[in-house]
Amino acid sequence: MSSEGIFNEIVKRAKASWPDDRDMQAHCISAEKEAFEELQRLDFGEYDALKQELIVAAKEVVDSWDDILDYVQSEYSAFLALRDLSTDGIDVATLDAWKREAADNYPDHYEVQLDCVKSRIQKHFSYLKRVGP
Numbered sequence: 001m002s003s004e005g006i007f008n009e010i011v012k013r014a015k016a017s018w019p020d021d022r023d024m025q026a027h028c029i030s031a032e033k034e035a036f037e038e039l040q041r042l043d044f045g046e047y048d049a050l051k052q053e054l055i056v057a058a059k060e061v062v063d064s065w066d067d068i069l070d071y072v073q074s075e076y077s078a079f080l081a082l083r084d085l086s087t088d089g090i091d092v093a094t095l096d097a098w099k100r101e102a103a104d105n106y107p108d109h110y111e112v113q114l115d116c117v118k119s120r121i122q123k124h125f126s127y128l129k130r131v132g133p
Contacts, residue, residue, distance in 0.1 A: 003036075006036055006065075007033065010028075010029055010032040010033060010036070010065065011025075011029055013028070013032075013063065013064070014026075014028040014029045014032070028064075031064075031066050032064055032065040032066055033065070034066075035064070035065040035066035035068070035069040036065040036069075038069055039055070039065065039068065039069045039072060042072070042073075042076075044076065047076075047079070050076070050079065051072065051076070053108065054071070054072045054075050054076060054108075055068060055072060057071075057075070057108055058071035058072055058075075074111060075109075075110045075111060076110075078110035078111040078113070078114045079110040081114055082099060082102075082110055082113055082114045082117065085099070085114070085117060085118075087121050089125070089128075090121060090124060095117070095121075098116075098117050098120045098121075099113070099117055101116075102114075102116040102117050
């Protein structure tokens with residue numbers, strides 16, 4: 001969709017949401033337009049295709065561009081954290097297996113994947129504390 005089409009969508013949604021309040025319409029239009037423009041400026045570098053995937057996924061659950069921006073930023077942050085996650089005391093192969101399991105169970109939901117892997121790490125160390133050295 002073109003930028004003009006996006007802007008028309010934003011205006012239409014603002015008018016539908018606030019039919020009798022021009023100030024709120026203007027506020028919503030401004031906030032969404034700013035969020036859309038910020039989203040366009042986000043540079044995902046080598047993961048640029050992921051940016052588009054996250055936008056599509058966001059549009060399945062939220063409508064406004066400020067919510068889409070929040071979703072994309074949050075998921076991308078989780079993606080990077082998951083990619084870079086390492087933990088002393090857990091070998092790379094085990095950690096990679098947990099990451100693959102989380103990805104298989106929750107494809108394209110990086111925050112959930114990250115939470116799952118962190119939970120596995122926590123359970124692992126809790127178990128080690130119980131059984132001792």
